[in-house]
Amino acid sequence: MNGNTKAQSHTALLWIVAGGFFMQALDTTIVNTALPSIAGSLHEAPLAMRPIVIAYTLTMAMLTPASGWLADSFGTRRVYFSSILIFVFGSICCASAHTLPQLVVARVLQGVGGSMLLPIGRLAVLRTIPGEAYVAALAFVSVAGQVGPILGPTLGGWLAQAVSWHWIFLINVPIGAIGLIAVHRFLPADAHSDAPPFDWLGYGLLSIAMVAFSLGVEPPVETHQALWCTSLFALSTITALAYIPYAKRRRHPLFELALFREPNFSIGLIGNLVCRIGSSAVPFLLPLLLQLELGYTPLHSGLMMLPAALAGTVSKRWVAPLIRRYGYDSFLLVNTLVVGGSIVAFALISQGTPLLIDIAILAAFGASNSMQFAAMNSVTLKGLSSRDASSGNSLFSMVQMLAMGLGVSIGGGLVELFSMQWGSAVLAFKVSFASVGVITLVSAFIFRRLESTPAAEPRLHAR
Structure with a gap:
């Protein structure tokens, strides 16, 4: 392969x-933003739509932890092609659902494909792009992750209002079809490697x-739910x-316990989980508040x-200049207070609130939350050795996704409980925003336990 052809292949x-x-x-x-429309179509209460997001x-x-093993066992190209195919098929099933249980099952199928899109794609880039160009390549990929959340709420609201909620899933079909053709045409075939046995029991x-x-x-x-929740916690x-x-006994466990000997990894993992509960509740609760209680259209709420x-x-x-100047510990302490405070401030949004105040609260939340994630x-991953980096990143991704589901569960559950x-x-919405905001504020005390870290350039991550 000559240099020009190789460059074109890398670009593709x-x-x-x-x-x-x-x-x-x-x-x-x-x-x-389409949840109220979906609820109306399926004859369900809007807050009963939580399983759609959580599933x-x-x-x-x-x-996520199985993605690397699957790529090693069956080849990156084959697994990535399969993940897009499953995701597209799951999207079609979502659009075809006529009941909430059907939609939840379809979302699980969609999640199977979605779980591998980023880690397998990142692995393909790592194995194909030369080391000196990897950071720039990952930066290019991360832009797509920024564009998605910008377009998502507005596009979802517009489709639900102008066409039908089914199209929030069907829109994945043409994108996925192009992706399948491109993977078949451009993604280089790779040989299977001798992957170590997967730790199914630990998994x-x-x-x-x-x-x-x-x-x-x-x-x-209700009372019987308390017993059920206690049993699940046990x-x-x-x-x-x-x-x-x-x-401790297994030679190659799913996650080595040595990961937790790095103090900032343990603190960062717990802090991430707690902090993201509040910030993950906001995208679920805010469109419901705007549409159900303030009378906004789906497009307007988007x-x-x-x-x-x-x-x-x-x-x-x-982010980088602020961390260089103040260090991770001080930056995270102050910024967490801003994130939590802005979530609590969503309780102020009402029909009489001036639009500029609404925009200021939303902008403060978006800016501080984005910097918080970065x-x-x-800080969670930077102290891991090269041997532990892959395993630590996989566990960290699990916690991120878990926190997103927890935010929806806790936020929606609180609204339902307070409403009753x-x-x-x-x-109920106001008190729920205040409650999940306080949960995020608690993570500031967790980040106070971070070991002093040098104010260095933070590593680039795609999330």
Whole structure:
């Protein structure tokens, strides 16, 4: 392969991976503004739509650790092609669903494909692009992850209002079809490598712990639910604790316990989980508040999310200089307070609130939340050795997806609980925003335990 042909092949690869990342990022955000429309079509309560979001994020969290093993065992090209195919087929099933259970099952199928789009794509770039060009290549791919959340809420609102909610899923079909053709045409075939045996038992223990915890964390509305939640928490605790002695005995466990000897990895992982609960609840709760209680159209509520997305994109360039000047610990302490405070401030949004104040709150949240993600990602992973980096990144991705589901579970559950207690949905939304904002504020105390880190350039991550 001559230099020109090789360069064209690399360019095509980057566009393929960016397209897959765009599909996955778009699908994570496009659904939220269409939830009331979907609920009306399926004859369900809007808050009952939580499983649509949770099933997708939880499936991605569960399958992320297996992506590297699948690529090694069956080849990057074959697995990436299969992930796009499954994602597109899942999208068609979502659009064809006539009941909530059908849609939840279809979202699980969609999550199976979506779980592999970013990690396998990133792996393909790592194995194909020369080391000196890898950072620039990953930066190019990460742009797709920024564009998806910007377009998602507005596009979802417009499609739900102007056409039909079914098109928020069908839009993936032409994008995926182009991706399948491009993978077949441009992605180089790679030989299977001798992948080590996959730790199925460890994977099963952690998957059960994660699913049980995610289902058990939702605030109980009735007495029998409290018993059910307690049982799930007990199951989650037992399986998580059982993994520790198991991992000590196994030669190649799913996640080495040595990961947690790096103090900032442990603190960063816990801080990420707690902080992201509040920030993940906002994209779910805000469109519901705007449409159900304030009378906004789906398109209008989607447009209201634009200031947050645009401010988040602009603010990314501020992260590195601020961390260099103040260090990770000080930056995260202050910025976490801003993120949590802006979430609490969403309780102020009402029909009488001036538009400029609404935009200011949304922009403050978007900017601080974007910087928070970049700093949390970097400080959590930067201290890991090269041997532990892949495993640590996989576990970190699991926690990110788990936190997204937890935010929806807790936020939606609180609205439902407070609405039943007080008989006022508007008040329930306000108190719920304040509650999830306080949860995020708690993570500031967790980040205070970070070991002092040099104010260096943060590493670039695609999320």
